[in-house]
Amino acid sequence: MTPETSVGRRLPRWMLTLHTYGGLLVSSYLVLYGVTSLLANHRPNRLLDRLPPVEVMAVVTVPTDPATPAGARAVADALSLVGRIPEGQIRGNSDSTWQFTVARPGRDVRVRIGPHGDARLTSSRQRLGGLLLGLHNAQAEPSSVVLMSWWYFTGLTVIVLLILAATGVWVWASHQRLRRAGGVLLVGVPLVVAALAGWLLR
Amino acid sequence: MNRLGPLVRDLHLLAGLALALLVGFYAISGAAIAYARWIPAEPPAVSVATMSLPRELEASDTAAMHRIAAATAGAGVRRQSVEQAGDGRWRFRFVGPGRSVEMVANPGTGAVQVTSGRFGPVRVLRMLHTTTGYDGGVGFATWALLQDLASLAMIGFALSGIYLWYRRTRDRRLGWIILAGSWVYVAGLVAYLVLA
Numbered sequence: 001m002t003p004e005t006s007v008g009r010r011l012p013r014w015m016l017t018l019h020t021y022g023g024l025l026v027s028s029y030l031v032l033y034g035v036t037s038l039l040a041n042h043r044p045n046r047l048l049d050r051l052p053p054v055e056v057m058a059v060v061t062v063p064t065d066p067a068t069p070a071g072a073r074a075v076a077d078a079l080s081l082v083g084r085i086p087e088g089q090i091r092g093n094s095d096s097t098w099q100f101t102v103a104r105p106g107r108d109v110r111v112r113i114g115p116h117g118d119a120r121l122t123s124s125r126q127r128l129g130g131l132l133l134g135l136h137n138a139q140a141e142p143s144s145v146v147l148m149s150w151w152y153f154t155g156l157t158v159i160v161l162l163i164l165a166a167t168g169v170w171v172w173a174s175h176q177r178l179r180r181a182g183g184v185l186l187v188g189v190p191l192v193v194a195a196l197a198g199w200l201l202r
Numbered sequence: 203m204n205r206l207g208p209l210v211r212d213l214h215l216l217a218g219l220a221l222a223l224l225v226g227f228y229a230i231s232g233a234a235i236a237y238a239r240w241i242p243a244e245p246p247a248v249s250v251a252t253m254s255l256p257r258e259l260e261a262s263d264t265a266a267m268h269r270i271a272a273a274t275a276g277a278g279v280r281r282q283s284v285e286q287a288g289d290g291r292w293r294f295r296f297v298g299p300g301r302s303v304e305m306v307a308n309p310g311t312g313a314v315q316v317t318s319g320r321f322g323p324v325r326v327l328r329m330l331h332t333t334t335g336y337d338g339g340v341g342f343a344t345w346a347l348l349q350d351l352a353s354l355a356m357i358g359f360a361l362s363g364i365y366l367w368y369r370r371t372r373d374r375r376l377g378w379i380i381l382a383g384s385w386v387y388v389a390g391l392v393a394y395l396v397l398a
Contacts, residue, residue, distance in 0.1 A: 020367050024380045027360040028388040034356035037228075041334045041349050082398065106395045131395055139236065146394060153387070154236050161229040164359075165222040172215055185220040193224055193348060197330060200278050200341050201300035 019167040026157045026164075036136040039129050047129030058119045066113070067092040072100040073143065079121070081109055082144045104147065105134030207369050214362040221355040228352055231331035234324055244322030246302065255312045267292050267307065274316055275303040280338030299329040 063071035083104030090100040099112040110122045141147040271294040279298035296303040302319045
């Protein structure tokens with residue numbers, strides 16, 4: 001099952017195997033992040049705009065600790081809302097209601113709860129581009145198994161990516177061809193990047 | 203392999219050498235963002251300075267105020283916001299990967315307060331990762347171009363790598379399992395977020 005190789009004998013077979021299958025494992029992630037990075041850099045409104053909000057009503061059990069993170073999480077769980085609850089958006093209102101927002105990639109839901117448990121949910125969805133960009137920026141959210149799996153996959157990809165870079169350089173070093181061109185690129189490009197970063201940081 | 207195979211292989215190799223460290227940087231800096239709870243950023247080192255506006259400057263001279271603000275902020279930052287209060291005071295905010303600058307100017311009194319914040323290494327790492335867009339001058343535009351190249355490289359590495367695996371491997375069963383698992387997971391996650 002190992003990939004064929006025509007490179008020099010100095011390249012251990014397992015290294016090319018590791019590079020190949022590690023690359024296959026994270027290929028979807030790389031394509032997703034490549035696309036979303038382009039979206040972040042160019043911000044096409046047509047792909048990132050939000051869709052018109054939708055409102056629904058619901059009835060929930062008023063928690064014993066309203067207008068608190070724990071109370072908000074209890075209500076969100078009761079409403080099957082998945083996502084992060086920014087603490088800065090949990091607040092009580094002058095009309096005896098309180099509100100919070102549940103945010104996840106692709107959808108924000110603002111929940112406004114009255115004193116009798118009547119809840120108004122205002123759901124704002126993003127277009128696919130915004131959803132993917134939200135996935136790019138996703139943080140750990142322990143309340144959601146699905147979002148946590150993405151967070152773990154991110155960590156795995158970081159490690160695999162570094163392995164891919166290292167094994168890729170080793171593969172190149174085992175080639176007789178492309179030594180000079182590869183060496184120029186390997187050293188030259190990072191120097192340019194470092195110089196630019198230094199300029200931006202001054 | 204046909205003629206396309208060696209070409210794809212060489213492109214994968216040379217692009218990898220050119221951009222591997224950049225992609226690696228984005229992997230590490232991205233981890234500093236994704237795992238922010240465990241990698242806290244240091245508070246910025248803040249300094250405050252005062253200066254005076256030119257006496258002949260009118261409060262309504264918007265263009266001149268913008269020029270003064272940009273010159274005061276210096277290079278390596280770009281304007282984030284500008285507000286003018288009812289009493290004529292201006293508040294400019296500039297931010298760059300390494301620092302932030304806030305300038306509050308009162309044309310009526312000629313007083314200017316400049317608050318500068320120099321970021322620590324963790325925040326610099328995050329800021330370099332999230333500094334996007336071509337506006338802000340040559341430096342920022344060049345950085346954005348490098349980001350685009352890294353983005354295209356990530357896509358190119360993945361697709362060319364899949365092609366090379368397919369063309370060079372006789373027994374592809376394990377590869378298909380890994381590849382399918384990876385793409386089904388991501389597609390399924392996106393579908394879940396779209397539909398849920």
